[in-house]
Amino acid sequence: MALSTDAVGKTYPPVTYAVGREKVREYALAVGERDPLHLDVEAARAAGYADLVAPPMFAVVYAAPAMGPAIFDPHVGMNFALMVHGGQEFAWGPLVVTGDEVVTSVTVKRIEERAGVGFFVFESVSTNQDGHTVCVGTWTNIVQGV
Amino acid sequence: MNFEAGAQLPDLKVTPDKYLSVRYAGASGDYNPIHIDEEFAKAVGLPGRILHGLFSMALVARAQTEAAGGPASLKRLSVQFRGMGFPEQEIVVTSTVARVRDGVATVHALAEQGGNVIVHDAEAELELP
Numbered sequence: 219m220a221l222s223t224d225a226v227g228k229t230y231p232p233v234t235y236a237v238g239r240e241k242v243r244e245y246a247l248a249v250g251e252r253d254p255l256h257l258d259v260e261a262a263r264a265a266g267y268a269d270l271v272a273p274p275m276f277a278v279v280y281a282a283p284a285m286g287p288a289i290f291d292p293h294v295g296m297n298f299a300l301m302v303h304g305g306q307e308f309a310w311g312p313l314v315v316t317g318d319e320v321v322t323s324v325t326v327k328r329i330e331e332r333a334g335v336g337f338f339v340f341e342s343v344s345t346n347q348d349g350h351t352v353c354v355g356t357w358t359n360i361v362q363g364v
Numbered sequence: 365m366n367f368e369a370g371a372q373l374p375d376l377k378v379t380p381d382k383y384l385s386v387r388y389a390g391a392s393g394d395y396n397p398i399h400i401d402e403e404f405a406k407a408v409g410l411p412g413r414i415l416h417g418l419f420s421m422a423l424v425a426r427a428q429t430e431a432a433g434g435p436a437s438l439k440r441l442s443v444q445f446r447g448m449g450f451p452e453q454e455i456v457v458t459s460t461v462a463r464v465r466d467g468v469a470t471v472h473a474l475a476e477q478g479g480n481v482i483v484h485d486a487e488a489e490l491e492l493p
Contacts, residue, residue, distance in 0.1 A: 241391075248391035249422040250378055253434060274429065274438045275422040282393045299408075303417045307442035313435055356442075 221336050221364045223329045225294045230287045232323045235280035239316040242270045245279055262315075269316035277308050277353040281342045284322035285357065288340050294326060296338055297361050304337070304360035311351045319347045327356070336364035365431050367469045367492055373459035376427035380415060380451045388419045415449035417483075420475050424486045427457040428471060432490040439468070440489040447480040455482070467492050 239259070246256035254261035255271040262270050272280075288294065314320060321344065328339035342355040365373065385399045394416055397404040405413045421443050429435050449455060459473035469490045475483035 245391040248384070248388045249419060249426065251426060253429065255435060271435055273422070273425070274435055274441070275418070275425045278392055278394075278418050303445050305442070305444045306418065306421055307440070309440040310438060 221329060221331045222295055225291065225326045226329050228288075228291070228293065228326045230284065230291075230324045232321045233284035235283060235320045235322065237272060237276075237280065237314055237316050237318045237320060239270050241279065242272045242276065242316055245276050246270075246273055249273065249275065267313070267315050272314040272316070274308065274310050274313075274353075276314060277310070277344065277355060280314065280320040281322045281324075281344055281353070281355055284324045284342060285340065288324040288326060289359070294329070294338060296336075296359060297364075300362045302360050302362075303358075305356075305358035307356040309354045311353065312346065314346065314352050318352075320344050320352060321346075331364055334363060336361040365433075367432075367461055367464055367490070369461055369463050371461045373427060373431040373461070373471065373473075375459075376423060376430070376457040377454055378423055378457075379454045380419075380449075382451050384451055385413055385415055385419070388416055392416065392418065394418070410448070412450060415451065415482075417445040417449075420445075420449050420455065420483050421486075423455060424457050424459075424473050424475055424483050424488075427459050427473065428488045428490055431459065432469070433493055437490045437492070438488060439491050441486065443486040444484040445482070446484050447477075447482040449475075449477050449482040453477050457483075459486075459488070462487075464492070 338359045340357040344353045471488040473486040
């Protein structure tokens, strides 16, 4: 089956994620963060932040609601039974802090086939309420036997 | 920590407990049953529940931010996922400074578990204080 590249360039509606203190703490504990900036409100405030600071990899949490519609888009056409997460890149701007409202937009960047393997690459751009880009994510999914 | 080309950052060693991937599913919102349901994972041909790749990537990120003095230092991280990670086996993240230029260290890292590399070709950019 030939791979359709029709969806390349497609964008999805931006999704706003409101960053909550206990969600930051829950995520930080799940990944074993020990830095008090992520766990102790007083320590975060003493360091000059308004509230708990999200670990950089919290990007997966605030970008997820925007990524869903792209990943599951039938127009993109990934076969989930044969899909694996092949690679990931994040480039970060200012830290995300509890209370921020982060807006994420997703684009289909690339769809290509190499030796019967499909590569589906998505880009997420996340911006905070001050207009700063807090994270650009490049998500590569690999589908065998396309 | 002295950042110069060739320097090793401290290893990060983590043994995810049996229910880690359940907590990570809740924390991240990724409830793919291959991570939380032993029977489902086996039914689709896996040896058992596997860890989320993005959890393993978060360990690589943590090795960097702990070495460089906090979350603001990590400006970029790219990784490739190849092997599978499992609960209840130690993961070791090793990191080596490749170069330092204009106050930014480029670090090459990997995460391995029981001799299998589960995060390959990690490259981080760390803004040094």
